[in-house]
Amino acid sequence: MTPSQIANEAAALSDRAALLAEQARQLAEQAAPMAAAANPFLMLLAIFLMACFVGYYVVWGVTPALHSPLMGLTNAISSVIVVGAILATGLSDSIAAKVFGFLAVTLAAVNIAGGFMVTRRMLAMFKKKGG
Amino acid sequence: MADTLSTLAYLVASVLFILALRGLSHPETSRQGNLFGMIGMAIAIAATLLKPGMSAGGIVLVIAGLAIGGAIGTVVAQRIQMTALPQLVAAFHSLVGMAAVFVAAAAFYAPESFGIGVPGNIKAASLIEMSLGLAIGAITFSGSVIAFLKLAGRMSGAPIIFNGQHKLNAALGVLLLVLIIAFVATGSPLLFWLIAILSFALGFLLIIPIGGADMPVVVSMLNSYSGWAAAGIGFTIGNLLLIVTGALVGASGAILSYIMCKGMNRSIINVLLGGFGSDSGAAAAGGGAADRAPVKAGSPEDAAYIMKNAQKIIVVPGYGMAVAQAQQVVREMADLLKKEGAEVSYAIHPVAGRMPGHMNVLLAEANVPYDEVHELEEINPEFAEADVAYVIGANDVTNPAAKTDKSSAIYGMPILDVERAKTVFFVKRGMASGYAGVENELFFRPNTMMLFGDAKKVTQEIVQALQR
DSSP: OOHHHHHHHHHHHHHHHHHHHHHHHHHHHHHHHHHHHTSHHHHHHHHHHHHHHHHHHHHHTSOGGGHHHHHHHHHHHHGGGHHHHHHHHHHOOOHHHHHHHHHHHHHHHHHHHHHHHHHHHHHHHOOOTTO | OOHHHHHHHHHHHHHHHHHHHHHTTSHHHHHHHHHHHHHHHHHHHHHHHTSTTOOHHHHHHHHHHHHHHHHHHHHHHHHOOGGGHHHHHHHHHHHHHHHHHHHHHHHHHOGGGGTSEETTEEOHHHHHHHHHHHHHHHHHHHHHHHHHHHHTTSSOOSOOOOTTHHHHHHHHHHHHHHHHHHHHHHOOHHHHHHHHHHHHHHHHHHHTTSOGGGHHHHHHHHHHHHHHHHHHHHHHHTOHHHHHHHHHHHHHHHHHHHHHHHHHTOOHHHHHHOOTTOSOHHHHHHHHHHTSOOOOBOOHHHHHHHHHTOSEEEEEEOHHHHHHTOHHHHHHHHHHHHHTTOEEEEEEOTTOSSSTTHHHHHHHHTTOOGGGEEEHHHHGGGGGGOSEEEEESOOGGGOTHHHHOTTSTTTTOOOOOGGGSSEEEEEESSSOOOTTOOOOGGGGSTTEEEEESOHHHHHHHHHHHHHO
C-alpha cells in the first residue's frame, strides 16, 4: 500500500464518518419529540385526556334512573382533592399552608362522608318488583 | 410509603373510581359500585398519609380535619330528606369548590411541598395550572351557593336580570383572564387573591339570572366544574389521581347537563344566559283561556270511579309531586288500583324535578319498584293503550304544543304523549301555566279532567274513595 493509497482511504473513511455523524444528528433531531413525551406535564395531559374518554363512555352507560346517585357519587369522589390538602398540611412548614390545608381537609371530609352516605341511602331504596 | 408505591396506590384508587361509576349502569350493581368508591377513597387517603416526609403534627391535624368533617357529613347525609336532595348536592359542590381554593392557596404558600418551586419563585406552568384550579374552584363555590339558596327556597327562584348583565359578565371574564396572565408573570399574592375574589363574583353573577326550573342544568354543570377544579389542582401538584378523578367527574357533569338541555330542547348557552320563563305566565294563561272551551273539572270521587274501571294506568309525576310530598300516597293509590286488577306504571321526563333522576329517587323512597318506572322513550308508545294518564305536578312536559306550535317557547321539546290516553287527569292547584309560561292546551281537551287542589290532598281523597 502506497502512502497515497493510505491517504485516499483515510479520506474516504473520514467522509463516511462525517456522513454517519450527520445521520446521527438527524436521528437525534427526530428523537427529540419522543424525549418530550417523557415530560411530566405531557404525560399528565395524556392521562387527563384518556380519563375524559373513559368518563364519557362509562357515564353514558349509567341508567337514567340512577342519575341522582351518580351526582352523589361523583360529588363524593371529586373530594379526592383531599389528597392535595393532606400533602399541604403534612409536608409543609408554612403556617399559612397548614391552615389552608386543614380547612380544605375538613371541607373535603364533609363531602366524602356526606356524598358516599347519601348515595348509599339513595341506592338502598331502589328495589325490584316483589323485592 | 415510597413515591412509586403511593403512585401505584393512586392508580388502584383511579380504577376503583371508574368501577364505581360503572356499577351505576344498573340498580343491582350500584351498591357495589358505591362501595368501590369508598374503598378507592380510603386507599387514596391512606397512601397519602403514609408518604415519606409527613410530619407527625401534620398527620394529627389531618386526622382531626377528617374526623370533624366526616362527622358533619355523616349527620347531614343521614338527616336530609330526599325531597331536599337537590339543594344538598348543590351545597356539597360548593364545598369541593372551596376546598379547591384552599388547596390552591396552600400550594401557593408552600410550593416546595409539591415540588413546584419555592415561595415567591414558582414555575410559570404551575402558576397557570394553579390559577385555573383557583378560578374554577371559586366559581364553583359561589355559583353553588346561589344554586343552593334558590333550590332551598331561601332565595326567590325567579331569574334576576338587569341591563347590561351579559356585557358585565363578559367584561369580568376578560378581566379575569388579564389577572391570570399578570399573576403568571409576577406570582404576586395580591393578584392571587384578586383572582379568587373576581371568580367568586363571577360565579355569583353567572347563576343569578337562571330560573328555578333550570336548576337541574345548573347543578349538573356545577358538578362538572367541581371535577375540572379538581383536575386543575391535580395538574398544579402533579397528582395523577386528582387528574383522573377530575376528568371523570367533569365528563359526568357535562353529559348530565347535555341530557338535561336535550330534554328541554334548549342549548346550554340559552340556559346559561338565563331569564327563561321570567315573563309572567299566569297572565298569558288567563287571557287565552277566555276564548277556549271551558275546562272540565272533576272530583276525586269521579277520578276514583274511572280509575277503578281502568286496565292500564300511567302516572306522570313532576316537581309538584315533590313539593306536595305526595309520592307515598301516590304509591298507596297505585297499590289499591293494582288490587283492582289494573296495571300501573310511571313515566319520567328527563327534566322532571330539580335534579337529574330526582323523581326516580322519590318514587324509590316511596317503595315503588324501579322496574315499574320508565323513561320517556320507553313509555311513550304505551300511552295510546292506556286508559288513564294521572299527571301529578307536571305540566310543560305534557304540553302537545311542543310538537305542533312552532311559535311556542317549548317547541321541539320532547314530551310525554299523555294526550293519547283515553282519560287524562291533571292534579293542579289552579289554571296557572308551567315554568315556561306557556298555556297547556291539553287542559281544554274533551278527554281531560282537571282535579284542582293540593297534589297530596287530592290523591289522598282518591285513595279514600277507592277504599270505600
